[in-house]
Amino acid sequence: MNERVRPAGRPEEAAGRLRADCGNCFGLCCVALTFTRSADFAADKKAGDPCGHLDDGHRCSIHAGLRAGGYAGCTVYDCFGAGQQLSQVTFGGQDWRGAPETGRRMFAALPLLRQLHELLWYLAEARTHDVAREEIDRAWDRVDGLTRLGPEALLAVDPAAERAPVGALLQQVSEAVRAAGAPGRRRDHRGADLIGARLRKAALRGAGLRGALLIGADLCGADLRLADLLGADLRDADLRGADLTGALFLTQSQLNAARGDALTRIPAALARPPHWAR
Template identity: 55%
Template sequence: MTSTDSPDASTDDRSALRANCADCFALCCTAFGFQRSADFPIDKPAGTPCLNLADDFSCSIHDSLRPRGFRGCTVFDCFGAGQYVSQNLFGGKSWRERPDTSAEMFSSFSVVRQLHEMLWYLVEAAERATTSELCGATAQLRREILRTLDGDASTVLASDVEGIRAAVRQTLIDVSEEARGGYAASAETGMSDDLHPSADLVGRDLRSIRLCGADLRGAYLIAADLRRGDLAGVDLLGADLRDARLEGADLSNALFLTQSQIDAAQGDNTTVLPAVLRRPRHWLT
């Protein structure tokens, strides 16, 4: 979110919360580290450039990341933090041009990414909240985050991210409860007792279970079978959807779903997504 935008809390401006790699100094390829795993074929220490990073800050293997074992790169979303830090906080001067700013730039990127992710969720919360109390709480949190982002790098780094996160988390829980309230009757008669926040549903076949209105916040849905399922009103905030089967599933009205969750899952052209999310390229190949 740029300081010149600063929309009021009722404005849906997700455009600034989407990654624009062309205006970023490859911060996701440098600031964060990773270890050899199913998601990465090599080790990379934090604060060092990836070996695949080109001189113009592009990825030299971008079109073949998955087959080369860099699956983790394909599911990462900075929520627009990369271009904000590169162009706004550091005035378009890269860490290569100014090596003395690299540590502060990388640290700022980590903080801004968290703040932008919270803004993404709050945009949806503002759309779903119906009571004046929840609308007011959502608007106030968005204004607080935007004020922080209007500062310089030192202001961002000094922000109370954990305190803001705690307040955002409670507001999202309250909005979720309100949004899922309309599904309560069907939930009582059709849902399994296993469906709850942080539930371990790894590999589970959930095709025969009515999910509408379930609270699966933070649930482990790795390789779960959700094919042809109706996920209307299902809270998926922070749920792990790696390799979850979503073919034919309707997620158009699922709560707090992000692009990175969709990118990590398996689906096809029959999967119905929220309008703000795109169909991953690997679903079509």
């Protein structure tokens, strides 16, 4: 079963498809992933074993209190819609509870499809800028086609092979957008180790922070407008009062991992995390 399961859509039509819809997923992230007992997870869990808090209806029984219950790690995970795609489309609505072999294939496919959906998320954002649109559309069609394969063909896909060409395209978009919106010399901290860095009120407009380690960094009041934050690690970064207006390739999971407040300005496409200070 290697056929595409539905016709390909366009980036501008993708917003709903690339957002997690837990109501149409069989709780795949609560089963497929490994949990290691730490500050982010209150207990160990092996890949393929259901979390002890997953109920019979594939719902998290402590969802409203995940952080208080020691499962902050769950609140920063985003499947980019891969969970419902696997559950309802790729595997045609077949529940893993009654089909162990199907379950094993679903669990193996989740991280693969998630990576492909993440690439689509970035391409959809890139498409909103008037840069390299034909190339973006071609990349979209290529990756989108992979996400719509049947189970066996999907399991044979290597998402890493798609990351390099898509990454180069996103870099082209990033450089063009930042050059237009933040002319002049811009800071380049791509891949930099900025763990715990003191960057309070730092002028980082249009900065390159792709892949930077900003764990626990003090970014209070920092100007991060138009900064490229693709893949930046913002765990426990202090974004109170920071301005992330127009930040490029910032995801909801990155915001959820950080700390902010009512004064933190975020891109319109993202939601203010409920645990942020009011």
